[in-house]
Amino acid sequence: MTASIVTYNNNREVLLQAINSFLDTSLEIHLILVDNSPANTLCDITSDSRVTYIFNNANLGFGAAHNIAIRQAQKLSEYHIVLNPDVYFNKGTIEKLYQYMNQKSGVGLVMPKVLYPDNSIQYLCKLLPTPKDLFLRRFMKGNKDALDKRNQIFELRFTNYTNEMSVPYLSGCFMFLRCSILEEVGLFDERIFMYSEDLDLSRRIHQKYDTKFYPEAMIYHHFAKGSHKSLKLLWYAIQGNIIYFNKWGWFSDRERDSINEAALEKLEADVK
Template sequence: MAAHRRRARRRLPRRDGGRLVTDVLCITVTYSPGPTLEAFVGSLAPNGFPPGRVVVVDNGSTDGAPEAVAEAHPEVTLVRAPGNVGYGRAVNLGAEQARSADEWLLVCNPDTLATPDTLARLLEAAHRAPRAGALGPRVLDPDGSVYPSARALPSIRTGIGHALLSGVWPSNPWTRRYQQRDVSASASPAEVGWLSGAFLLLRREAFDQIGGFDPDFFMYFEDVDLGRRLAEAGWSNLFVPEAVVTHVGGESTARSADAMVAAHHRSAHLYVAKTHPGALWRPVVAVLGVGLRLRSRATIVLDRLRG
């Protein structure tokens, strides 16, 4: 494991009179993100990233957006993945751009919008909580409502109840237990099972210790798995409500809705398999796999019927 000594945050002066943060590397992953990437990078500007410190790892975009943003913004470094390698593996590629002085990795979706003090609030909380391996802000939907981004790790029982009933009975006890909407809506910081990967400040020491994101997860559940492994390694996942971002939703996800549904269910099955290994659990994992495939197909059909 690489050793990273704690030190005071170093900031350099910006031309506009603000300060540049020099120990944080920002990583975002793109796949034909459209105009959301430009808006995302623009929202980061007041947080103070010097040239080259916002890494865009591109998974094979065809819309030209990553190239245009890299050309227009000196703080952006464009890294091309060898094809569409998935989200977690792409983040790991971006993390390879970190320098020895980088103590923090800010991992964000390119369809999020930060406020001018989002990063400062997260860093302040991180310095108050030296065992926090991951810190996440309050996440707002475009209409201003609070997204349940600070959740409990799902057990098999909770996962089954949530999967079966969340669509027809959103307030069922299993969904409530899993989503913990009261935590995400609270004004108080809280340690939780996992935090949404839409916007995460990761302590690099912790990230390196657990080997980064598990590349077996192509998309979805890589953040759940990260939170679980951080906790197993003795780190906490800290929800920081005074830091706020908005998740506007991405063009690539909207264009590939069916593929996203299928990927979500495959990753759910993979998570269950990884957290319940061994012969005793094998029949249970197999049955759940069948159920998840059926639910995936039913969800795709229903979504198409709804238009």
């Protein structure tokens, strides 16, 4: 098993927590740190022989940097984890996911339950979005009642996130991927600098294989929501959304409608 973390001027303490969480296992693993920072000040963050450090000397973006690691991983491993630098988890977490994937050959991607450090849940299981969904979530936060009502469906909150479920859009903060399937569907779309690249990859995997939420494994995610605080990151998010919808369709996307309807039908039946 391999994993990759893409860094950009990250807090060393938070990053080291993510690194050590992954390394705390007896499984045969290797971690690839891909540094997009302007200087290689993170090169000495760990001396563990199971870690490779790659300095890009340029900010290539989230997907393109992870692809550097994934291309190496495909030669080495059966599974690869895309890991955010602000996540951490307890010993045994990746073992649960590893065992799950070994038992579920039709699953191409699995995501654990994601919690804030205070143990409250992050609603990171989603339907494939429409442009309206993303607009409401980004710019209509003042209308909390309407947003909450939509998120009961869009973020699948009505399920309470208590059971395993098939989800078409899983967050890029922790993506446990089957490498053989990446060979088939491709890697992150490198035209997307940041944001929506996880949506695009989740969708391509979900077209042919199962993409699962597995709550028996849990991780913690600081979740800074940078695009809500920075105009530059907001522009990256908008740019990524434009590329995604140009690729898949804006208001007319029959496949999206079909995938969402099938997911909701199954999940609503399970809740009943």
